Amino acid sequence: GQQLNQSPQSMFIQEGEDVSMNCTSSSIFNTWLWYKQDPGEGPVLLIALYKAGELTSNGRLTAQFGITRKDSFLNISASIPSDVGIYFCAGLTGSQGNLIFGKGTKLSVKP
Amino acid sequence: SAVISQKPSRDICQRGTSLTIQCQVDSQVTMMFWYRQQPGQSLTLIATANQGSEATYESGFVIDKFPISRPNLTFSTLTVSNMSPEDSSIYLCSVEVTQGTEAFFGQGTRLTVV
Numbered sequence: 001g002q003q004l005n006q007s008p009q010s011m012f013i014q015e016g017e018d019v020s021m022n023c024t025s026s027s028i029f030n031t032w033l034w035y036k037q038d039p040g041e042g043p044v045l046l047i048a049l050y051k052a053g054e055l056t057s058n059g060r061l062t063a064q065f066g067i068t069r070k071d072s073f074l075n076i077s078a079s080i081p082s083d084v085g086i087y088f089c090a091g092l093t094g095s096q097g098n099l100i101f102g103k104g105t106k107l108s109v110k111p
Numbered sequence: 112s113a114v115i116s117q118k119p120s121r122d123i124c125q126r127g128t129s130l131t132i133q134c135q136v137d138s139q140v141t142m143m144f145w146y147r148q149q150p151g152q153s154l155t156l157i158a159t160a161n162q163g164s165e166a167t168y169e170s171g172f173v174i175d176k177f178p179i180s181r182p183n184l185t186f187s188t189l190t191v192s193n194m195s196p197e198d199s200s201i202y203l204c205s206v207e208v209t210q211g212t213e214a215f216f217g218q219g220t221r222l223t224v225v
Contacts, residue, residue, distance in 0.1 A: 033213055042117075042203050042216035043154070088153065092211065098144075098169075099205075099214055101153045 002027045006102030014110050021105040022073040029091035032065050032072040037086045079109050117204050117217030131190045132220045134204030139184035142207040149200045160187040194224045
């Protein structure tokens with residue numbers, strides 16, 4: 001079945017550093033979504049991407065929908081301690097398809 | 112977007128019993144889904160809750176174990192039946208306001224089976 005390969009699996013960075021994570025697949029997706037999950041909470045939608053090549057920002061977050069439609073990345077600039085959490089990518093193949101989730105990137109930020 | 116209320120937020124249950132989880136949305140939505148997230152893992156889709164008809168289950172999940180109801184466009188329940196310790200997970204309700212667009216999640220139900 002369809003799979004998303006998300007990397008890195010975990011990151012441990014210093015406050016103020018920039019962060020980059022990505023998801024790749026052998027399948028084509030029509031929509032890419034990026035979520036953040038804090039402990040004990042459900043995933044919260046950060047950015048939604050609907051068009052190949054699309055680059056979208058949300059504050060310090062920037063995400064891009066790969067031109068091949070098989071990948072996406074998320075960048076976080078100038079990280080702060082509250083960025084700590086698990087970030088998930090998710091892809092949707094179409095209006096009839098289901099969301100496929102990556103395995104997550106666990107981000108730790110040292111003050 | 113949509114505001115999703117899920118309850119209970121957590122529960123500790125005895126093996127062999129059943130627990131029903133409720134999901135209430137503040138607006139009518141096209142699609143409602145139930146996910147399971149095992150400790151330290153990603154999200155796995157259990158089923159799509161269909162309004163007025165039987166849910167559509169993913170491979171590995173069956174109606175007898177995870178009966179689902181969706182009586183209207185704002186409410187759904189998931190029951191975890193005849194629980195065992197292996198059912199200890201976070202169960203999450205998700206909605207798409209419009210089919211094929213971004214999905215929003217409830218805060219989850221953390222279930223521990225002892």
